[in-house]
Amino acid sequence: MGAYKGYSGVASSSYAMDVATPSPSLSQEYKTKIELSFEQLKNEVLRSTQETIQTLQSELRVHRLALTGLETECDRLRKLQDETLKDKEHLQDLVKGHRVVTLIDGDGAIFSQNFISQGQQGGHLAACSLSEGILKFLSTNYGTRPYQLWVYLFYNKRGLMDTFNRVGLCSLNKAFEDFVVGFNQATERFTMVDVGTTKEAADVKLKVHLVDDIQLPQTLKIVFGGCHDGGYISNLNSQITAGYREKLILLKGYTQMAPTIAALDLPLLEIPDLFMTHKLVTGNRWTTTPTSPNLMVTDSEMLDDSSKISLGESDEVDSTGSSYSRVLQRAAAPNLRDITRERSSSTEASWQGSYSPATSGTRHVIPGVRLSKQKPPPCTLFYLSNCKLGSKCKYGHDYLLNAEHFQEMRENARLGPCPMINRGEPCTWGDACCYGHFCPHSTKCPFFKVGSCKFQAADMHKSPAAL
Known part of the structure; x- marks a missing residue:
């Protein structure tokens, strides 16, 4: 037993030494294996890395191509957008x-x-x-x-x-x-x-x-x-x-x-020189003298101020702008009164027995008789402006007038001064005013020189062209 034990101990000790201290040839073999394994691992890593890089490069190329395509598409869409905006502006125009x-x-x-x-x-x-x-x-x-x-x-x-x-x-x-x-x-x-x-x-x-x-x-x-x-x-x-x-x-x-x-x-x-700068004014029917291509006024030097025969007007009208505050001043001409009386009296006499007012509130003008000599005279404010008196007005509102009658009425109304201008106030009717804003005799008025002209406000005896 003792001998056996001793042998066993020697054997175990020898075996332990063999394991703990490998032989040189065995170490070299391990080393070679390790190196081979490392080399294989290295190659495997390199191969895997290269494959990964190639895959990534391939994918990158694909993405680059896709990006290039997107950039091209973006450029096309931008141009399309610009063209669309232009088309939109054109359509809006x-x-x-x-x-x-x-x-x-x-x-x-x-x-x-x-x-x-x-x-x-x-x-x-x-x-x-x-x-x-x-x-x-x-x-x-x-x-x-x-x-x-x-x-x-x-x-x-x-x-x-x-x-x-x-x-x-x-x-x-x-x-x-x-x-x-x-x-x-x-x-x-x-x-x-x-x-x-x-x-x-x-x-x-x-x-x-x-x-x-x-x-x-x-x-x-x-x-x-x-x-x-x-x-x-x-x-x-x-x-x-x-x-x-x-x-x-x-x-x-x-x-x-x-x-x-x-x-x-x-x-x-x-636009300069395209239109006449002032209205064509006719002071009376007997004397008219054009003074310039764009300003037509009359020189009524042959008739004095007292020859102006105005139409009848309403006695009382407001001055708020819709009408006038007082009636047109009236006068008869010594040198025309007899002529007018002779011309109208015979005509009126011939019509006296046969004339009768028209039905339905209308009446005809007696031919050959001036409007101011009709009985009653037509109301200028009613036909040319706005008469406030209505049925209380003593002048006629029921005449059948034609274009010539209206023209005569305007001419006669212009022979009298606009009450607003005559008081030195601005006329709210302006050019639509039926009365005169300037004396028909202008600077040659003989009555202005002696202070008796009905056109009394400043500038009413100046030529409209000078204002």
């Missing part, structure tokens, strides 16, 4: 429009004598001057655009011809017809139309066109040539209230505008 409509009251805005006297060529030149003036104003104030200009001018030919005759411009009648042809042929969109002798026919057409055209989205601007007539104020105010103020431009004809229209403070266009 088309919807908004650049149509400019010019409305002219030809009974108040009368082309200058220089144009009318040239006939057809003058009409063409007037149309060109009007077009150039409007387009220049628009380009200066609203920018250069493809403006499309339309012009509608309405006038009373017969009334205008009668006025030419009374102020000594008979030669313009034939030339005027040729002038209208030249104006209408100047361009397709220019129209000059005779509306006839119906009262305020031109006004009605202008008012309808104003309402219809200003509401169209294609209408950029309305150039309104009726500044002389305060009767348009309610229509203009209605359009301003409706939100169309920015579309309105006033075209100035006469130097003096209606105060109510001037007070609107709208853009004002004035």
Whole structure:
């Protein structure tokens, strides 16, 4: 047992030594294996890394291609967006429009004598001057655009011809017809139309066109040539209230505008030498002298101030602007009174037995008898302005008057001073006033020199052209 134990102990000790201390050949073998394993691991890592890098590079190329494609698509979309915005602006411009409509009251805005006297060529030149003036104003104030200009001018030919005759411009009648042809042929969109002798026919057409055209989205601007007539104020105010103020431009004809229209403070266009600057004034039927192409006034030197025979007026009217505060002063001429009496007395006598008022509250004017000699005379305020007395007025409100009667009534009313101007106050009616703002004799009035003229306010004896 002891021997066995000893052997076992020797054997165990020897085995332990063998394990603890490997032989040199075994260590080298391990080392070689480790190196091989490390090399294999290294190669495997490198191969895996390279594969990963290749995969990533491949994916990167794909992403780069995709990015390039996206950038190209973005550029295309940007260009498309820019083109779409331009198309949108173009469509908005088309919807908004650049149509400019010019409305002219030809009974108040009368082309200058220089144009009318040239006939057809003058009409063409007037149309060109009007077009150039409007387009220049628009380009200066609203920018250069493809403006499309339309012009509608309405006038009373017969009334205008009668006025030419009374102020000594008979030669313009034939030339005027040729002038209208030249104006209408100047361009397709220019129209000059005779509306006839119906009262305020031109006004009605202008008012309808104003309402219809200003509401169209294609209408950029309305150039309104009726500044002389305060009767348009309610229509203009209605359009301003409706939100169309920015579309309105006033075209100035006469130097003096209606105060109510001037007070609107709208853009004002004035084309030099295109229109007559003052109204054609006829002081009486016997003597008329034109003084300049754009200013027609009468020189009534042959008739003194006492020869003015006015029409009957209402005795009491308010002075708030809707009418007048006192009646027109009246006088009879010593040198015409007998003539008038002789001319009318025989006629009145012949009508005395046969004349009877018309039915339904109307009556006819006795032929050959001046309106101021009718019994009773027609009420000037009723027919030309606004009579407040109604049935209490001692003058006639029931006459059937034609255009010549109205013209005679206007001429006679102008022979008397406007009460407001005569008191040194501004006339609220402006150019629409039926009374005279200037003495018909102007600077040659013999009564002014002795202080007895009915036109008493300052400047009433100056020529309108000098103001």
